[in-house]
Amino acid sequence: MGKLSQFWANIGNAAHAVKDLKNAIDNKDAHAATRAIRHAMPNREFYEDQIIRTIGAYSTKPDASPTLLKAMRKAVYDHFDSKIIGHGIFEQPDKALQDKTGYKNPAQIYAIAAYMNDVDKLKELGSKGITPDMASDSRGVTENVVSGTANMMLYDAMKELIRQNASLDKGYGYDEFPPIHGFGQRLFHDLTPGVTQALLETGKKEIIDAVRKAMGPDFKPPHNPMRFDMAA
Numbered sequence: 144m145g146k147l148s149q150f151w152a153n154i155g156n157a158a159h160a161v162k163d164l165k166n167a168i169d170n171k172d173a174h175a176a177t178r179a180i181r182h183a184m185p186n187r188e189f190y191e192d193q194i195i196r197t198i199g200a201y202s203t204k205p206d207a208s209p210t211l212l213k214a215m216r217k218a219v220y221d222h223f224d225s226k227i228i229g230h231g232i233f234e235q236p237d238k239a240l241q242d243k244t245g246y247k248n249p250a251q252i253y254a255i256a257a258y259m260n261d262v263d264k265l266k267e268l269g270s271k272g273i274t275p276d277m278a279s280d281s282r283g284v285t286e287n288v289v290s291g292t293a294n295m296m297l298y299d300a301m302k303e304l305i306r307q308n309a310s311l312d313k314g315y316g317y318d319e320f321p322p323i324h325g326f327g328q329r330l331f332h333d334l335t336p337g338v339t340q341a342l343l344e345t346g347k348k349e350i351i352d353a354v355r356k357a358m359g360p361d362f363k364p365p366h367n368p369m370r371f372d373m374a375a
Contacts, residue, residue, distance in 0.1 A: 198216060253278040
């Protein structure tokens with residue numbers, strides 16, 4: 144009976160995890176936030192995961208607490224890594240990358256970091272051999288991660304993915320169009336002017352050309368856009 148009771152308790156906790164997390168954020172309670180995340184089960188598609196999306200959205204708020212944000216992100220990495228369905232029956236995990244990063248599912252953790260707007264984690268994992276394209280092509284990701292961060296308007300993560308040379312011309316068999324297709328559409332820029340500015344700030348010629356194509360022949364990028372140091 145004890146095991147059955149705990150089973151139903153776990154289901155109840157998982158069902159209320161997002162609500163509990165939002166309450167914890169409102170109260171700036173890192174301990175309660177960590178507890179809510181520990182109870183959550185990752186969505187099979189990270190882009191749709193409400194825990195990840197809640198933290199990503201919180202990261203863009205001007206009054207976001209760095210301490211709370213750091214605690215929540217760490218809790219996701221610590222507790223989601225063991226729960227992710229990372230490999231199929233016939234797939235072999237890259238043991239070297241697992242050892243180097245300390246994660247069972249390093250490519251998936253990279254994607255989750257992108258969707259939580261965690262630039263520091265992207266840089267850390269990037270330095271250990273994980274690339275944006277590995278994340279885009281991993282289980283749990285159903286689009287190019289650049290498209291995902293652009294659609295979520297997570298500008299900092301999007302720029303870091305581009306800085307790490309994420310492919311812009313690949314859809315990985317999931318999303319209908321690669322990112323560069325969206326960047327070349329006028330409607331995309333009309334709906335997301337903030338993303339457009341962030342794209343220009345990367346200083347990438349192919350991106351500026353795509354924006355120019357979308358905006359028409361009279362479009363001129365800012366004379367001195369904030370250049371993003373691609374070698375940093």
